[in-house]
Amino acid sequence: MNAFGNVLWFICGGVVAFLLWLVAGLVFCVTIVGIPFGLQAFKLAKLSLAPFSRKIWMDPAKHPVANAAWAVLVGWALALVTALAGVILCITIIGLPFGKQLFKFAQVALFPFGSEVN
Numbered sequence: 237m238n239a240f241g242n243v244l245w246f247i248c249g250g251v252v253a254f255l256l257w258l259v260a261g262l263v264f265c266v267t268i269v270g271i272p273f274g275l276q277a278f279k280l281a282k283l284s285l286a287p288f289s290r291k292i293w294m295d296p297a298k299h300p301v302a303n304a305a306w307a308v309l310v311g312w313a314l315a316l317v318t319a320l321a322g323v324i325l326c327i328t329i330i331g332l333p334f335g336k337q338l339f340k341f342a343q344v345a346l347f348p349f350g351s352e353v354n
Contacts, residue, residue: 241288241333250284257281276348283344283353287337291354294343298350307346315346
């Protein structure tokens with residue numbers, strides 16, 4: 237089921253999300269100050285490529301200042317939009333597994349520092 241879900245996810249927009257996060261990570265990495273944020277964008281790109289086979293371990297207290305800066309600047313908007321899309325997908329039976337993956341993505345989008353995507 238994970239392989240089928242990942243293929244369907246990839247076809248229905250995962251590749252676009254992956255490319256957008258990849259470009260965002262590269263833009264962040266242009267400056268020395270933005271490199272930590274770029275690395276987190278690469279983490280989100282990795283998750284958006286194939287979320288069904290990924291596990292997430294969260295420890296937001298590991299980097300509280302970096303997570304606070306991320307959450308205030310971009311994290312709250314990313315998490316809100318992703319969670320809203322997850323709710324919309326969960327309304328339908330077919331979209332339920334994809335909505336669940338978006339909720340997983342929303343957690344990492346809010347506090348990416350200290351989280352691991354495997």
